[in-house]
Amino acid sequence: MSLDGRELILGVTGSIAAYKAVYLLRELTRLGASVTVCLSEHAREFVGPLTFRTLSGRAVLSNLFDPQSADAVEHVALAERAHAVIVAPATANVLAKAAHGIADDFLTTLLLAARAPVLMVPAMDGGMWEHAAVTANVATLRRRGVTVLEPETGALASGLSGKGRFPDIDEIVEALRRLLVPARDLAGERLLVTAGPTREPIDPVRYISNRSSGKMGYGLATAALRRGAEVTLVSGPTALTPPAGAVFVPVQTAEEMREAVLHHLDRATIVVKAAAVADYRARHASSTKIKGKRDLTLELTPNADILAEVAARRPNAFVVGFAAETDDVAANARAKLERKGIDLLVANDVSQQGIGFEAEDNEVLLLDRWGGVRPLPRMPKPNVADAILSHVLSLRTAAATRKTPA
Numbered sequence: 001m002s003l004d005g006r007e008l009i010l011g012v013t014g015s016i017a018a019y020k021a022v023y024l025l026r027e028l029t030r031l032g033a034s035v036t037v038c039l040s041e042h043a044r045e046f047v048g049p050l051t052f053r054t055l056s057g058r059a060v061l062s063n064l065f066d067p068q069s070a071d072a073v074e075h076v077a078l079a080e081r082a083h084a085v086i087v088a089p090a091t092a093n094v095l096a097k098a099a100h101g102i103a104d105d106f107l108t109t110l111l112l113a114a115r116a117p118v119l120m121v122p123a124m125d126g127g128m129w130e131h132a133a134v135t136a137n138v139a140t141l142r143r144r145g146v147t148v149l150e151p152e153t154g155a156l157a158s159g160l161s162g163k164g165r166f167p168d169i170d171e172i173v174e175a176l177r178r179l180l181v182p183a184r185d186l187a188g189e190r191l192l193v194t195a196g197p198t199r200e201p202i203d204p205v206r207y208i209s210n211r212s213s214g215k216m217g218y219g220l221a222t223a224a225l226r227r228g229a230e231v232t233l234v235s236g237p238t239a240l241t242p243p244a245g246a247v248f249v250p251v252q253t254a255e256e257m258r259e260a261v262l263h264h265l266d267r268a269t270i271v272v273k274a275a276a277v278a279d280y281r282a283r284h285a286s287s288t289k290i291k292g293k294r295d296l297t298l299e300l301t302p303n304a305d306i307l308a309e310v311a312a313r314r315p316n317a318f319v320v321g322f323a324a325e326t327d328d329v330a331a332n333a334r335a336k337l338e339r340k341g342i343d344l345l346v347a348n349d350v351s352q353q354g355i356g357f358e359a360e361d362n363e364v365l366l367l368d369r370w371g372g373v374r375p376l377p378r379m380p381k382p383n384v385a386d387a388i389l390s391h392v393l394s395l396r397t398a399a400a401t402r403k404t405p406a
């Protein structure tokens with residue numbers, strides 16, 4: 001989901017993790033949000049307002065009685081405009097104040113005035129996080145509907161190890177997305193998503209594979225889950241953590257992916273094949289390590305085309321394929337769509353820098369079997385994922401209308 005047009009407030013409080021709020025701000029603006037930053041007095045000791053002002057392109061607010069403010073009750077005006085308030089990092093102190101309704105600076109006053117959803121991202125020493133007072137304050141806030149993320153476990157600024165670390169930026173953004181999209185327009189849908197590369201063994205230590213990181217497919221699985229779908233994610237080897245809530249089926253080879261896909265196909269209402277399946281495998285993989293220092297001829301044999309097989313089985317599902325192209329993208333993609341007999345093809349030009357394999361962003365062309373073509377501009381992959389899923393829903397609705405007798 002794009003954050004375009006979203007008005008956000010980012011409250012930053014006085015923790016050593018305050019510098020991580022800078023990265024969070026950069027990601028939020030990259031996704032299209034307009035962000036106003038409120039710094040607590042103590043946060044200013046850790047990171048100066050100039051950094052936040054430069055990255056947000058807006059004045060940074062701290063002082064409840066700022067004589068330069070055009071709006072004497074700016075905290076109320078801001079709170080009314082905001083689609084969400086994020087407090088990151090949130091210290092034990094701000095959690096306590098928010099839980100008890102104390103309003104003694106700009107941020108805590110704004111938290112009382114806010115009607116938008118609030119996301120707290122605690123970061124503190126492990127002992128503090130486990131203190132009974134903090135536990136009680138977190139419980140109070142959660143009861144009131146505030147989303148309080150769990151800190152991560154690991155090395156802490158105190159030199160100790162424990163639970164209290166600022167979570168990954170991606171996790172915070174995902175939690176924000178869940179807050180911003182109450183619509184569960186995929187509720188009742190069962191998505192079967194493939195992601196990542198496959199690995200075709202040559203011998204016990206070598207394989208044929210490709211550069212797929214899995215980001216596009218995992219983005220689709222995550223977006224579908226957030227929008228209420230049940231998701232089965234069949235994935236080749238990647239460095240990514242499977243999204244919580246998905247049925248995760250790890251595979252290595254194209255043949256394993258084929259078996260997993262066919263096994264789960266009957267239940268699916270939407271199939272999305274974002275995986276980069278190896279087209280070939282070694283005809284005879286060696287069971288022992290092949291010795292080096294001599295010429296080697298590998299005989300390759302084609303893998304089964306899983307997508308074409310899925311479409312040929314005519315499942316009750318809407319079938320989406322991807323096409324990794326390097327030239328004449330639209331024409332090649334249209335031919336691929338027809339050859340494979342699928343409903344929608346998402347084509348990306350993988351020869352372009354900054355999109356396609358491994359990249360954070362993608363820029364795609366959506367071609368459907370009814371002749372429609374829709375280009376999507378370059379966007380972060382999670383946003384591309386949301387746009388693809390929305391397009392699937394509208395195509396399916398249009399197709400059902402076409403079938404309805406007049």
Ligand code: PMT
Nearest residue numbers: 212213214215216273276277305306307322323324357358
């Ligand atoms: O994983 P990332 O780093 O985020 O990169 C994303 C991506 C570039 C991998 C993704 O956007 C993408 O384009 N995926 C499809 C890559 C691919 O294999 O394209 P293709 O044109 O070779 O295959 C066309 C379609 O047939 C794909 O849906 C593929 O999953 C499927 N296929 C291909 C071969 C095969 N034997 N079986 C298949 O099912």
